[in-house]
Amino acid sequence: MDNADIDWKNLAFAYHRTHFNIRYTWRDGAWSEGILTNDETIPLHMAATCLHYGQECFEGLKVFSSQDGEALAFRMNENAHRLARSCKKILMEPPPPGLFKEAIFKVVRANADFLPPYGSGASLYVRPLVIGTGPRVGVKPAGEYLFLVFVTPVGPYFKTGFKPVPLVVEENMDRAAPLGVGDVKVGGNYAAGMKASMNARKGGYADVLFLDAKHKRYIDESGPANFFAIRDGQYITPESHSILPSITNKSLVTLASEFGLDAVRRQVEIEEIFTFQEAGCCGTAAVITPVSYIDWRDRRAIYCRGEQAGPVCTELYNRLLAIQTGDAPDTHGWVTRIPLD
Ligand code: PLP
Ligand code: COI
Numbered sequence: 001m002d003n004a005d006i007d008w009k010n011l012a013f014a015y016h017r018t019h020f021n022i023r024y025t026w027r028d029g030a031w032s033e034g035i036l037t038n039d040e041t042i043p044l045h046m047a048a049t050c051l052h053y054g055q056e057c058f059e060g061l062k063v064f065s066s067q068d069g070e071a072l073a074f075r076m077n078e079n080a081h082r083l084a085r086s087c088k089k090i091l092m093e094p095p096p097p098g099l100f101k102e103a104i105f106k107v108v109r110a111n112a113d114f115l116p117p118y119g120s121g122a123s124l125y126v127r128p129l130v131i132g133t134g135p136r137v138g139v140k141p142a143g144e145y146l147f148l149v150f151v152t153p154v155g156p157y158f159k160t161g162f163k164p165v166p167l168v169v170e171e172n173m174d175r176a177a178p179l180g181v182g183d184v185k186v187g188g189n190y191a192a193g194m195k196a197s198m199n200a201r202k203g204g205y206a207d208v209l210f211l212d213a214k215h216k217r218y219i220d221e222s223g224p225a226n227f228f229a230i231r232d233g234q235y236i237t238p239e240s241h242s243i244l245p246s247i248t249n250k251s252l253v254t255l256a257s258e259f260g261l262d263a264v265r266r267q268v269e270i271e272e273i274f275t276f277q278e279a280g281c282c283g284t285a286a287v288i289t290p291v292s293y294i295d296w297r298d299r300r301a302i303y304c305r306g307e308q309a310g311p312v313c314t315e316l317y318n319r320l321l322a323i324q325t326g327d328a329p330d331t332h333g334w335v336t337r338i339p340l341d
Contacts, residue, residue, distance in 0.1 A: 003113050003153075008120035011155030013285055020110040021150035022103050025133075026093045031147070034103055036110050042146065047135035049142040055132030056187040057086035060284045061247075063108055063124040063151075063338065065115055066326030071124075071338040074284075074324050076104055078247045079128070086184035087130055091141040095130065103128065103149045105338055112340045114153050118325060121161070125154040125285070157224060157285035158206050162317055164292030164304045165206030167222060167281075169270060170196045171297075174213035175220065175242070182220070182242030189244075190223075197223040207281070209294060211270060212240055219268045221246075225283035227268075228252065229276035230312045235263040236276075248282045248320070254332065255319050261312070273301040278310035288317040 006016070017040065025032045049055040059079045064072045080101065084094035095103070104126060108115070116122035128149040132142030158165050175193040176182025182189060193210070200208045200223075209227060210220040219238045221227050226246040228237040235256035237249055253263040273279070279291040279301075290309035293302045304310055309317070322328035323335065 006114075006116075006153060008116045008122050008153070011116070011120075011122045011153055012159065013125075013154045013157040014152070016114070016152045016154075018111040018114045018151055018153075020107060021148055022107045022110070024095065024099065024103065024147040026145040026147070027143075031095065031099055034099075034106060036106065042148070044133060045135045047137055049132030049134065049136050053132070053136070053139055054186065054188045055090055055092055055142055056129065057083065057090065057092065057185050058127060058129040058187065059083045059185060061104075061126045061128075062154075062284055062324070063115060063126060064325045065118040065120075067118050068326075069118070070326065071108055071112070071115055071340055072324065072326050073104060073108070073126070073336040073338055075247050075251065075334045076101065076336050078250070082185060082245070082247070083128060083130065086186055089181060089184045090186055092130055092132055093145045095147045099147070100128065103147070107149045107151055108338045109340055111151050114151065115340075116153050122153055122155050123324075124151050126151050154285070156287065156289075157283075158289050160206075160289075162288070162290070162309060163307045164290040164309055165281075166204070166292050167207055167209045167294045168200050168203060168205045169294060169296040170200070170208040170210050171216060175210040175223075176213065178212065178214045178242055180242065182240075183244060185244060193223050205295070206289070212242060217269060219270055219273075222281045222286075225281035225286035225289065228280050228282060229268070229272070230261070230278040230310065231276050233261055235261045235312075236268060236272075237263075237265055238268045239265045240267070246283055248284055248287070251320060251334065252282055252288070252316055255316055256312075259315065259319070270296060274299070276301070276303065278313050279303050280313045280316075288313055288320065
């Protein structure tokens, strides 16, 4: 278990064993001290609510190496708050933001030699999760919870990296109901979307584009990422109660405005795909993944031919990466330096 075998420049988005994960237990009304362990498994009661009733949520954030070897976490406070929101929505005990920060700091420091080097294109992906561990047979919240954080060094989510990928519009399966849990990061949303995503991959697409479940008329998001498009100086991204509020997307809205685009959140009709000049998926794992074309029914909306992303996607990608790696000044207070010693 060391990092000697890692080819940093060709890392996939996959689990890689590291030294330690950190765990906290909520029991009798209080969170325990954090325990760093090298155990990759969890002892679990067979009637735990996470196994039966889906009491589970998670987060994803990235830590980057700066040119002078510092560990820079991107917008981790936003992840802390979203995790708490997810917990509350499915009646789990939310880890307080201070505990979240302590966990990230400790687990990153304990795995410092798995932080990919500056310039490798890779980063340390941090995966916090909360699960209901207390036993229940009736449908009600658990009395005990586990908050665990592990890390894994990763490359790009879509294996092409910053190269355009095709999407297909999914009309026969929904990811999330309008008043359901699509706006929080609970595991059930991914179970709901998995079949559609796998079908899309079998069909040669990188992923799907889900439509709103009620009208089947507006764009929601992709399987693991939000959607945005560029048209006539506008950055357009869907407004919907059933999509995850992406921290990357929120950052791109700010960056797009800064370089003169008009950033607009609104319902986006699926028919509009034929009017966009560029399109992209965005998220922690996906970063910005430009979209080459979108297939909808028997029609195709094409944004790029070949491997060249559009100019606005490229500019946004470069600006985002520069802030994340400390190459550009952090004027918004998005970056947290994690002490490694
Ligand atoms: N939408 C879904 C369904 C996701 O799983 C993710 C990934 O976290 C995103 C959007 C992007 O969110 P963020 O930019 O906060 O990572
Ligand atoms: C992320 O971008 O962090 C995600 O959680 C997306 C996916 C890997 C589920």
